[in-house]
Amino acid sequence: MATRATAAPAVDERLLRANPVRKLLVRPEMGALVGAIAVWLYFAIVAGNRGFLTAFGTSTYLEVSAQLGILATTVALLMIGGEFDLSIGSTLGATGMIAAILSTTYNWNLWAAMIVALVFALVVGALNGLVVVMTNLPSFITTLATLFIIRGATIGFTRRITGLTQVGGIADVPGFSVANKLFGSRIPVGSGTYPVSILWWIGITVLATWLLLRTPFGNWIFGVGGSIQAARNVGVPTNTVKIALYMMTAFSAWLVAMIQLVLTTGTDVLRGSNQELYAIIAVVIGGTLLTGGYGSAIGAALGSLIYGMVRQGIFFAGYDSDWFQVVVGAMLLIAVLINEFVRQRAAGARR
Amino acid sequence: MQTTTPAPLIAVENVSRYFGQVVAIKDITMSVNAGEVMCLLGDNGAGKSTLIKLLSGVYRPSEGRILVDGTEVRFASPRDALTMGIATVYQDLAMIPLMSIARNFFLGSEPTKWVPPFRRFDVKRADRITREELAKMGIQVRDTSQPVGTLSGGERQSVAIARAVYFGARVLILDEPTAALGVKEAGVVLRYIAQARARGLGVIFITHNVHHAYPIGDRFTLLNRGRSYGTFAKSEVTREEVVSMMAGGEELEALGHELEEMARQDRDNAAALATAGREFTAEARDIERDAEDRTEPTA
Numbered sequence A: 001m002a003t004r005a006t007a008a009p010a011v012d013e014r015l016l017r018a019n020p021v022r023k024l025l026v027r028p029e030m031g032a033l034v035g036a037i038a039v040w041l042y043f044a045i046v047a048g049n050r051g052f053l054t055a056f057g058t059s060t061y062l063e064v065s066a067q068l069g070i071l072a073t074t075v076a077l078l079m080i081g082g083e084f085d086l087s088i089g090s091t092l093g094a095t096g097m098i099a100a101i102l103s104t105t106y107n108w109n110l111w112a113a114m115i116v117a118l119v120f121a122l123v124v125g126a127l128n129g130l131v132v133v134m135t136n137l138p139s140f141i142t143t144l145a146t147l148f149i150i151r152g153a154t155i156g157f158t159r160r161i162t163g164l165t166q167v168g169g170i171a172d173v174p175g176f177s178v179a180n181k182l183f184g185s186r187i188p189v190g191s192g193t194y195p196v197s198i199l200w201w202i203g204i205t206v207l208a209t210w211l212l213l214r215t216p217f218g219n220w221i222f223g224v225g226g227s228i229q230a231a232r233n234v235g236v237p238t239n240t241v242k243i244a245l246y247m248m249t250a251f252s253a254w255l256v257a258m259i260q261l262v263l264t265t266g267t268d269v270l271r272g273s274n275q276e277l278y279a280i281i282a283v284v285i286g287g288t289l290l291t292g293g294y295g296s297a298i299g300a301a302l303g304s305l306i307y308g309m310v311r312q313g314i315f316f317a318g319y320d321s322d323w324f325q326v327v328v329g330a331m332l333l334i335a336v337l338i339n340e341f342v343r344q345r346a347a348g349a350r351r
Numbered sequence B: 001m002q003t004t005t006p007a008p009l010i011a012v013e014n015v016s017r018y019f020g021q022v023v024a025i026k027d028i029t030m031s032v033n034a035g036e037v038m039c040l041l042g043d044n045g046a047g048k049s050t051l052i053k054l055l056s057g058v059y060r061p062s063e064g065r066i067l068v069d070g071t072e073v074r075f076a077s078p079r080d081a082l083t084m085g086i087a088t089v090y091q092d093l094a095m096i097p098l099m100s101i102a103r104n105f106f107l108g109s110e111p112t113k114w115v116p117p118f119r120r121f122d123v124k125r126a127d128r129i130t131r132e133e134l135a136k137m138g139i140q141v142r143d144t145s146q147p148v149g150t151l152s153g154g155e156r157q158s159v160a161i162a163r164a165v166y167f168g169a170r171v172l173i174l175d176e177p178t179a180a181l182g183v184k185e186a187g188v189v190l191r192y193i194a195q196a197r198a199r200g201l202g203v204i205f206i207t208h209n210v211h212h213a214y215p216i217g218d219r220f221t222l223l224n225r226g227r228s229y230g231t232f233a234k235s236e237v238t239r240e241e242v243v244s245m246m247a248g249g250e251e252l253e254a255l256g257h258e259l260e261e262m263a264r265q266d267r268d269n270a271a272a273l274a275t276a277g278r279e280f281t282a283e284a285r286d287i288e289r290d291a292e293d294r295t296e297p298t299a
């Protein structure tokens, strides 16, 4: 009888204030979900009879979304953890080139080449993380440096080894057919076929969401991004968390590089340029705060979906593709404003 | 060697801490026993935060020893101190505003279920325990998934205290938990401190507000510019003595003069305001009368 009194506190009448609708509104990805529906509706109306709604149209924008989405999901985790990674575009270019040169110029099995590229990516990620945790410098600057170093080195080494800036002929190297199945095949669904990269995208998004919301590591990510000092004080291994996050972004850069390598059966030294910026944009449109501590992997997936739909929708609608950047910039601005509003609601006006 | 009294839960002996040229604290000796509230008092910059950061494993002493249960220890990190039952609630860093109450409560010590690599954060259990533990401290929360930022300052401190108690703290260190709080909120936090003491914890309560410290403290250690004036039991000092030691006699006198000067200025201002007020009233009456004069003929 005595335990009864302490075990179940009486239901507080103030509970009414946190009604389910408002709870839904403060989910980080709500804005992106509404945005994705609005963008789809818009292009369904203006480009619905020009191919946007066909299976082919859908698969083209989903393919664009998938490749960006694989990057954006891990970038979202990193940004929730309070850091940036501007080097992933360069890492994407470098890992694709490493696999291409090893398999064509040096006749390696494509799988061995891909694994070496993966190790390279993970080392780059770990180094990015180490620099950030050891120097405490803003990662915006340190990874900007890595961006240039890796891109420059990729161009330099490629020129020196091959004399060219492009490498092709991946389709002829041993190991290609399995790699093609894994990264480049198309899956028939209904009346059309869809690239397998969509499955990678969904898989990574699910995994990242599970990691973020259902594991201790996920809680540490929020903690590290929310207040690194507070997280450290309660015993969160903050350095390990950050380094692991950088290795994850590098991993997704590698994965996208392999997908693109197989799809185009080659690569060039500039591949992946600007992808780091588009990934950040997708993440922010997905409701993740630039200041860390708040956001979602599903939001990043929705942000990538919006990006893909706009990019391909403009093409289907027959608009000049120059307008794409204007639209992306405008959406970014709107998203930042909404996020700021949501953050203030979530953090509470009270102190 | 037949001591009947148990060794203090935690003690420091002649510790000093330097930051380059800066002497933050010098030659401090202090101890805390189970079931007592030790108040660490001192003005801003006296070295209170530095001292407790030594106890909680954030810094290592430049000189001197730290003893837990009578044995010397070296904390390599806050984690080390935590495992020995020394929990600290920091001034502004008690909680992460954007995270939910339950996630904050278990940050760094998440309850899990399943086996690796599928080990997962048991969100349900975290929610339930958080709710129960807060209820035990008499804190009712609307919803443990609401962000901590939506709580008031006092509630946040209280949640942090409940967390420390739940995770088996034997020593609870509170760095100015009442500094940013209103009178009523501070009262709430003081009540949780009393509860923690009743549960047998040793509490180190840091403040520069004697009115918060004196009612709840059992012993008082006074710091001034990095040095200790010593530790006093409540029976040995009066509130006024504590106040004058905290500020240093001369400084207190200077402060007194300053306050008197401010009061005098206030009086002068009040007088001026009163005069102005009277003039305004008179003016208003004139205007009113004029208006009445004008309206009369048409009425």
Ligand SMILES: Nc1ncnc2c1ncn2[C@@H]1O[C@H](COP(=O)(O)OP(=O)(O)O)[C@@H](O)[C@H]1O
Pocket (backbone or CB within 6 Å): B019, B022, B023, B024, B025, B042, B043, B044, B045, B046, B047, B048, B049, B050, B051
């Ligand atoms: N990390 C640090 N580096 C240099 N000086 C410090 C550092 N931490 C504290 N100090 C100095 O030590 C003195 C005591 O500070 P602190 O312990 O924060 O005082 P309190 O908490 O009593 O206000 C101050 O003069 C402060 O400037």
Ligand SMILES: [Mg+2]
Pocket (backbone or CB within 6 Å): B048, B049, B091, B176
């Ligand atoms: Mg302080």
